[in-house]
Amino acid sequence: MATSNGKQPPQGEGEEAAPAGSIGGYESLHRLLESNLSPELFKEASRLLLGLNCGRALEAISLPEATSALAKAHNFDVQAFRFDADKEYLRQPRVVRVGLIQNSIATPTTSHFAEQKKAIMEKIKPMIDAAGDSGVNILCLQEAWTMPFAFCTREKRWCEFAEPVDGESTQFLQQLAKKYNMVIVSPILERDVNHGEIIWNTAVVIGNHGNIIGIHRKNHIPRVGDFNESTYYMEGNTGHPVFETAYGKIGVNICYGRHHPLNWLAFGINGAEIVFNPSATVGELSEPMWPIEARNAAIANSYFVGSINRVGTEVFPNPFTSGDGKPQHADFGHFYGSSHFSAPDASCTPSLSRYRDGLMISDMDLNLCRQIKDKWGFRMTARYDTYSSLLAKYLQPDFKPQNSEVYPKSQAGVDF
Ligand SMILES: NC(=O)NCCC(=O)O
Numbered sequence: 346m347a348t349s350n351g352k353q354p355p356q357g358e359g360e361e362a363a364p365a366g367s368i369g370g371y372e373s374l375h376r377l378l379e380s381n382l383s384p385e386l387f388k389e390a391s392r393l394l395l396g397l398n399c400g401r402a403l404e405a406i407s408l409p410e411a412t413s414a415l416a417k418a419h420n421f422d423v424q425a426f427r428f429d430a431d432k433e434y435l436r437q438p439r440v441v442r443v444g445l446i447q448n449s450i451a452t453p454t455t456s457h458f459a460e461q462k463k464a465i466m467e468k469i470k471p472m473i474d475a476a477g478d479s480g481v482n483i484l485c486l487q488e489a490w491t492m493p494f495a496f497c498t499r500e501k502r503w504c505e506f507a508e509p510v511d512g513e514s515t516q517f518l519q520q521l522a523k524k525y526n527m528v529i530v531s532p533i534l535e536r537d538v539n540h541g542e543i544i545w546n547t548a549v550v551i552g553n554h555g556n557i558i559g560i561h562r563k564n565h566i567p568r569v570g571d572f573n574e575s576t577y578y579m580e581g582n583t584g585h586p587v588f589e590t591a592y593g594k595i596g597v598n599i600c601y602g603r604h605h606p607l608n609w610l611a612f613g614i615n616g617a618e619i620v621f622n623p624s625a626t627v628g629e630l631s632e633p634m635w636p637i638e639a640r641n642a643a644i645a646n647s648y649f650v651g652s653i654n655r656v657g658t659e660v661f662p663n664p665f666t667s668g669d670g671k672p673q674h675a676d677f678g679h680f681y682g683s684s685h686f687s688a689p690d691a692s693c694t695p696s697l698s699r700y701r702d703g704l705m706i707s708d709m710d711l712n713l714c715r716q717i718k719d720k721w722g723f724r725m726t727a728r729y730d731t732y733s734s735l736l737a738k739y740l741q742p743d744f745k746p747q748n749s750e751v752y753p754k755s756q757a758g759v760d761f
Pocket residue numbers: 488566567572599600601602624625626627630631
């Protein structure tokens with residue numbers, strides 16, 4: 346079966362080798378620039394792209410031998426960096442170690458559902474162990490991590506992957522959370538057994554003692570390209586919760602929610618210090634937006650953002666169309682990984698690979714959030730009152746945009 350880019354992906358594993366020499370055949374933008382620019386130009390490009398002038402140079406941090414051994418044995422990438430903050434007189438530094446995991450699926454989408462789920466769990470277990478061995482305090486997995494991203498198909502049988510909040514995947518992660526004293530954010534397809542089996546796209550926040558701290562349900566559902574997600578689950582009803590964990594206050598803005606600045610704002614207003622954006626998105630649709638939106642949110646809201654995207658090309662048993670007149674196809678396109686962290690001072694880490702499974706780790710001093718609020722004063726200068734009254738008017742059925750009164754059509758040069 347041809348894929349949407351005309352190439353034949355390996356069947357089974359969603360993971361691909363970077364096609365040598367082809368467009369998109371590079372591991373990450375960072376590596377592309379590093380290998381093609383002189384050291385001076387690369388430094389200047391990094392200053393502009395990674396914000397290393399307004400923030401501070403990010404130091405790579407070394408990890409235990411056990412982590413590198415796991416990464417080698419299970420063929421995943423590990424990268425680790427440190428965001429610093431100024432030393433304060435009245436507060437101790439609040440450094441937390443945070444991890445993000447990106448991965449491809451583990452078996453063909455044609456295999457038994459139970460086998461697919463089991464294989465994904467087995468695949469990410471060593472990655473979670475690597476995070477635990479590295480002393481990660483808070484770890485976030487990718488959107489709908491227990492399953493292939495089958496929403497492109499519109500076939501209802503994939504609903505079988507939905508689980509109750511305290512289901513199999515949560516139980517699996519609860520043990521690991523407890524073992525490693527680590528908070529784990531687990532984005533799954535949720536079956537709400539207490540409310541008529543409604544399906545949601547949910548992040549379960551598991552505390553470092555293996556307790557369930559709470560859940561957040563995806564607020565904004567895409568209706569773009571093959572992201573036929575509204576066929577499967579409802580717009581979330583949990584608002585913008587921020588969870589007080591042992592290591593900091595965290596929120597979860599699931600995937601498509603990253604295109605909505607007010608969604609990011611609401612987590613900030615509720616006090617988030619780190620917002621995770623577990624995602625599943627493909628190159629042709631969103632890759633140019635990916636490095637910008639999360640970083641912008643971190644800057645505008647004075648918090649850290651952890652962005653995660655799955656990797657690989659997932660091929661489904663039955664072809665589907667995209668409703669665009671083009672031929673039917675059986676894959677969703679290439680999920681380009683590129684998970685990374687952004688900081689409130691505009692700095693960000695390089696991204697993980699566009700092709701390989703990976704674990705991204707960052708140490709971050711959460712004191713930086715307040716330091717940037719004090720420096721830039723975005724909260725103080727935001728004029729929320731102005732926008733709240735405009736929005737209240739906009740929501741009225743008789744609202745008309747102001748410019749329709751100020752510039753009558755004839756003056757605006759529009760002749761109907
Ligand atoms: N999973 C999801 O919401 N994807 C939508 C596509 C995008 O936002 O890039």
